[in-house]
Amino acid sequence: MISADMIGLLERQEKLLREVVDIALRQREALRQGRLDLLQDLLDRMRQAAFEVQQVESERNTAAQALAASLGVEPRLDALAESIGGAESRRLLEAGGALTLAVAAVKSEMQILTRLMEESSTLNDMLLSEWHRLQGGVPFPGGFDARG
Numbered sequence: 196m197i198s199a200d201m202i203g204l205l206e207r208q209e210k211l212l213r214e215v216v217d218i219a220l221r222q223r224e225a226l227r228q229g230r231l232d233l234l235q236d237l238l239d240r241m242r243q244a245a246f247e248v249q250q251v252e253s254e255r256n257t258a259a260q261a262l263a264a265s266l267g268v269e270p271r272l273d274a275l276a277e278s279i280g281g282a283e284s285r286r287l288l289e290a291g292g293a294l295t296l297a298v299a300a301v302k303s304e305m306q307i308l309t310r311l312m313e314e315s316s317t318l319n320d321m322l323l324s325e326w327h328r329l330q331g332g333v334p335f336p337g338g339f340d341a342r343g
Contacts, residue, residue: 204258212294215248223307256270
């Protein structure tokens with residue numbers, strides 16, 4: 196496996212992770228707007244994107260192992276880059292750096308989305324609890340009954 200292939204895999208994985216970030220941002224907006232129909236579609240898209248990221252991750256790991264074996268170094272980005280040298284080394288490190296930034300962006304968006312979904316779940320639980328309390332409570336003055 197030549198280093199250009201490794202660079203291509205790093206760039207492909209970084210692009211896929213940027214798509215995951217984009218989907219997460221749209222999920223956040225759909226959740227904020229209460230657009231459950233759109234949220235379901237975005238969840239399906241997220242599953243597909245995550246599957247593709249995992250496939251490329253596996254290819255990248257295999258490629259790194261093969262490249263490292265051919266160069267006689269450990270399958271770490273810095274060791275590969277040092278062994279290759281020159282402009283290709285810089286490209287490899289740049290692609291690795293971009294991938295690292297994309298991973299950080301995904302983690303950040305997933306934390307935000309998780310927190311929003313937990314808050315939404317808590318709010319739903321509170322509303323349901325209040326609704327159940329009203330259903331079992333004393334009728335309101337004026338004849339209003341929450342039980343129908």
